[in-house]
Amino acid sequence: MPILNVQDLRMYYSTLKGDVKAVDGVDLEVEKGEAIGLVGESGCGKTTFALSILRLLPYNGHFVSGKILFNGDDMLTVDDKTFNKEYRWKRLSYVFQGAMNAMNPVFRVGDQIAEAMLLHEDVEKEEAMDRVRGLFSLVGIDPDRVTNYPHEFSGGMKQRAMIAMALACNPEFIIADEPTTALDVIVQAQTLQVINDLRAKLGLTMMLITHDLSVVAQTCTTCAIMYAGRIVEYADIDTVFSEPKHPYTKALIGAFPSIKEAKRELVSIKGTPPNLLDPPTGCRFNPRCPYAMDICSKEVPKFIGLGGRHYAACHLLTGGDA
Amino acid sequence: MRKMEGQEVELSVVDLQKWFPVRKSFVSTLTSKKTKYVKAVDGVSFDIAKGEIFALAGESGCGKTTTGKTLLRLLEPTGGHIYFQGQDITGIGKREMKDLRRRMQIVYQDPYESLNPRMTVHDIIAEPISIHSLADTTAEVDELIYRSLKDVELVPPEEFIGRFPHELSGGQRQRVAIARTMVMNPEFIVADEPISMLDVSIRAGLLKIMLKSGEAKGVTYLFITHDLAYARHICDRGAIMYLGKIVEMSDMDGLVNNPLHPYTVALMAAVPVPDPQIEKAKAIISGEVPTPIDPPSGCRFHPRCPKATDLCNREEPKLKEHGEGHFVACHHI
Numbered sequence: 260m261p262i263l264n265v266q267d268l269r270m271y272y273s274t275l276k277g278d279v280k281a282v283d284g285v286d287l288e289v290e291k292g293e294a295i296g297l298v299g300e301s302g303c304g305k306t307t308f309a310l311s312i313l314r315l316l317p318y319n320g321h322f323v324s325g326k327i328l329f330n331g332d333d334m335l336t337v338d339d340k341t342f343n344k345e346y347r348w349k350r351l352s353y354v355f356q357g358a359m360n361a362m363n364p365v366f367r368v369g370d371q372i373a374e375a376m377l378l379h380e381d382v383e384k385e386e387a388m389d390r391v392r393g394l395f396s397l398v399g400i401d402p403d404r405v406t407n408y409p410h411e412f413s414g415g416m417k418q419r420a421m422i423a424m425a426l427a428c429n430p431e432f433i434i435a436d437e438p439t440t441a442l443d444v445i446v447q448a449q450t451l452q453v454i455n456d457l458r459a460k461l462g463l464t465m466m467l468i469t470h471d472l473s474v475v476a477q478t479c480t481t482c483a484i485m486y487a488g489r490i491v492e493y494a495d496i497d498t499v500f501s502e503p504k505h506p507y508t509k510a511l512i513g514a515f516p517s518i519k520e521a522k523r524e525l526v527s528i529k530g531t532p533p534n535l536l537d538p539p540t541g542c543r544f545n546p547r548c549p550y551a552m553d554i555c556s557k558e559v560p561k562f563i564g565l566g567g568r569h570y571a572a573c574h575l576l577t578g579g580d581a
Numbered sequence: 582m583r584k585m586e587g588q589e590v591e592l593s594v595v596d597l598q599k600w601f602p603v604r605k606s607f608v609s610t611l612t613s614k615k616t617k618y619v620k621a622v623d624g625v626s627f628d629i630a631k632g633e634i635f636a637l638a639g640e641s642g643c644g645k646t647t648t649g650k651t652l653l654r655l656l657e658p659t660g661g662h663i664y665f666q667g668q669d670i671t672g673i674g675k676r677e678m679k680d681l682r683r684r685m686q687i688v689y690q691d692p693y694e695s696l697n698p699r700m701t702v703h704d705i706i707a708e709p710i711s712i713h714s715l716a717d718t719t720a721e722v723d724e725l726i727y728r729s730l731k732d733v734e735l736v737p738p739e740e741f742i743g744r745f746p747h748e749l750s751g752g753q754r755q756r757v758a759i760a761r762t763m764v765m766n767p768e769f770i771v772a773d774e775p776i777s778m779l780d781v782s783i784r785a786g787l788l789k790i791m792l793k794s795g796e797a798k799g800v801t802y803l804f805i806t807h808d809l810a811y812a813r814h815i816c817d818r819g820a821i822m823y824l825g826k827i828v829e830m831s832d833m834d835g836l837v838n839n840p841l842h843p844y845t846v847a848l849m850a851a852v853p854v855p856d857p858q859i860e861k862a863k864a865i866i867s868g869e870v871p872t873p874i875d876p877p878s879g880c881r882f883h884p885r886c887p888k889a890t891d892l893c894n895r896e897e898p899k900l901k902e903h904g905e906g907h908f909v910a911c912h913h914i
Contacts, residue, residue, distance in 0.1 A: 300780040300781055300782055301780055413869045414869070415869055443640035443641055443807065443869075443870075444640065444807065444809070444848060444851045444852055445640065445847060445848060445851045445864055445866065445869075446864075446869055447851065447853070448850075448851035448853070448862045448863060448864040449864040449867070451853070451861075451862065452863070452864055455861075470780070470781050471781075471853070472781075472855040473810075473852075473853035473854055473855040473862075474853055476853065476854065476855050476856055476857045476859075477853045477854070477857075477861050477862055496857045497857050497858065500855070500856055500857055500858070501858075510782065511781065511782060512855065514781060514782055514784065514785050515781065515810075515855045516785075516810040516811050516813065516814045517810060517854050517855050517856060518809055518810045518813050518837055518849065518852045518854065519854050519856070519859060522813065522814055522833065522834075523814060524814075525784075525785035525788065525789075525811075525814055525815075526785060527782065527783060527784065527785035527786030527787075527789065528782040528783070528786075529786070531750050531752055531753075531780075531783060532780060532782070
C-alpha cells in the first residue's frame with residue numbers, strides 16, 4: 260500500500276472574482292521510502308497541494324472533492340483535534356518555504372523545536388532538549404547552539420534547523436517546500452547533501468516541492484510535473500529526463516540551462532502560465548503548446564500509462580483520438 | 582586606460598572601491614571609536630569590450646550589485662576610476678553625467694518594485710523620452726513608445742499602453758522595464774539579475790528579448806547574476822567575486838570547464854545539474870560567506886580554503902594572468 264494516495268483532489272480558493280482552481284483533479288501515489296519531486300512554475304498549485312495534505316490551507320481555501328489517503332486513512336475526514344494530535348507533525352511534517360522567516364525570532368531555536376515534541380509526545384523538557392541536540396548534530400549544526408536565537412544563525416543554518424524541526428517527532432512523511440530557493444549555490448549544495456544523507460540514514464519518505472528541475476534531478480527518485488493545477492507527467496527520475504512525453508515537460512527541460520553542457524541557445528515556452536480563475540478548457544497547456552490540435556481545447560486528456568510507472572496526460576499519446 | 586587586444590574597450594574599471602560606513606551607536610560616537618566600513622567593493626578592476634556580454638557572478642553579499650551601481654555612479658565610488666569609452670567619468674559633474682545617463686543604463690532585478698505603480702505603461706516609457714528630449718512632438722513620442730513595446734514583444738502595443746503595472750504579469754512588467762531602457766538607445770547596460778524573479782518557462786524568452794534588441798546596435802552588457810548556468814549560456818566572459826574582490830576572470834568556457842581559484846572550483850561543483858545521470862553537485866567547502874565589515878586578512882577566502890597556507894593569511898594575492906585572458910588571484914596556482 261502506498262504511504263500517500265491522493266485521488267482526484269480538488270482544492271479551490273474563493274475570491275471575489277470567483278474560485279481560483281489551484282488544485283484541480285490531482286492523482287498521486289507515493290510509496291514508502293521514495294523521494295518524489297513535485298515540479299512546477301509559481302502559481303501552478305504545488306504549494307496548495309502540499310498544504311492541503313497537512314490541512315493548513317488559508318481560510319478561503321476549500322476542499323471540493325477527492326481523497327487524501329495516508330496509510331489508507333482519509334485525512335480529510337479525520338476531525339481537527341485528532342488530526343492535530345496524531346497526524347500533523349507527528350506523522351506528517353513540513354519544511355516551510357523561506358526558512359529565513361519561518362522561525363519565531365523571540366524564542367530560542369532549541370525551544371521551538373522541542374515544543375513540537377512536548378505537544379505530541381509524553382516527554383519531559385530535558386529529554387526533549389537532548390533529542391534536539393541529537394537532531395542538530397544529525398543536520399550538521401553544533402549541538403551547543405540549541406540555546407541560540409534565530410538571528411544568531413546564518414541562512415543555511417536556519418534552513419537546517421527547519422529540517423531538524425520537521426524531523427522532531429520522527430514523522431513517516433516529510434514535505435519540503437522549496438527548501439533551497441533562497442540559498443546561495445554553495446549553501447544550497449550543503450543543504451541538499453544534508454537531505455540526501457538523511458534519506459539514506461533514516462529511510463525518509465519525502466516530497467520535495469520546487470520550480471528547479473536541477474534540484475529534483477539531484478535528490479529525488481520519482482518526479483511529478485504539475486501545470487495549472489494538474490499533474491501532466493509522472494515517472495521515475497531518469498525517465499522524466501531521458502524520455503519526457505508531455506510537451507510541457509519537454510519544453511521545461513529545454514528551458515532549463517545546465518552548466519555542464521556547451522553554450523547553446525535557450526528555448527523558452529511562448530506565452531505565460533494561465534490565470535487559474537479562468538483556466539483554458541481541455542488541456543490547460545494547449546494555448547502554449549506547439550503541437551496543439553483541435554481536440555486539445557475541447558477535451559481534458561486522460562492520464563495514460565506508458566509502461567512501468569510512467570504516466571502522462573496528453574492527446575498526442577493517443578493519436579489525437581478521444 | 583588599458584588596451585584589450587584587437588578590441589575596442591567600452592568600459593574599464595580600475596581599482597574601484599565602495600565602502601559604506603557602519604552606523605555607530607550614540608555611545609561609541611562619544612568614545613570616538615574609529616568608524617568601521619562595509620567594504621562592499623574593495624579594489625575591483627576589469628575591462629569590457631564593445632558589444633561584449635560580461636558576467637559578474639558571485640554569492641549574495643559579494644558586492645556584485647554594488648559594483649554595477651557604482652560604475653553607473655548611482656552610488657559614488659570611494660576610490661578608483663571608471664572609464665567609459667575612454668573618458669574618465671569618476672569625477673565629472675551632474676550636467677555632464679546627464680547625457681551619460683542616457684548612454685549607460687540599468688535594468689533592475691525586481692519588476693514589482695522598479696515601476697511606479699501610479700504611472701501607466703505609456704507614462705513610464707515617455708518619462709525618459711522627455712527627460713532626454715528624444716522626441717519633439719507628441720506623435721513622435723507615441724511612435725517611439727509603440728516601437729519600443731513592439732521590440733519587447735508586448736503586442737499589440739495599444740493593448741498595453743494604458744495599463745498600470747498591477748495589470749501586468751511579472752514577465753510583462755520586466756518587458757516594460759526593458760522597453761523603458763531601450764527607448765533611450767543606450768550603449769551600455771547593467772542587467773542586475775533581470776530574470777531571477779521570473780518563472781522558469783519565460784526566463785529564456787526575456788533574456789532573448791533583452792539581448793536581441795541590443796545585439797544589432799552593438800550594445801555592451803554587464804550581466805550581474807548568481808545563476809552560473811544562465812551566465813554560461815548567454816555571456817562571453819565573466820568574473821567571479823568573493824567579498825568585494827574579483828577572484829577569477831576569464832571567458833565563460835575557462836570559468837566553467839577550467840576553474841583555477843579554489844572558490845570558483847567549489848562554486849562550479851555546487852551548481853546542480855538538471856540531469857539525474859550526471860554526478861551530483863557537491864559542497865566542497867563548508868561554512869558561509871563571512872561579514873564584509875572585518876574581512877579576513879590576506880586572501881579573503883583563506884579561512885574556508887582547502888589549500889590555505891600561512892602565506893594566504895599574511896599576503897593578499899594579486900589578480901595574475903594564467904593562460905590567455907584567464908586571470909586568477911591565488912597564491913597556489
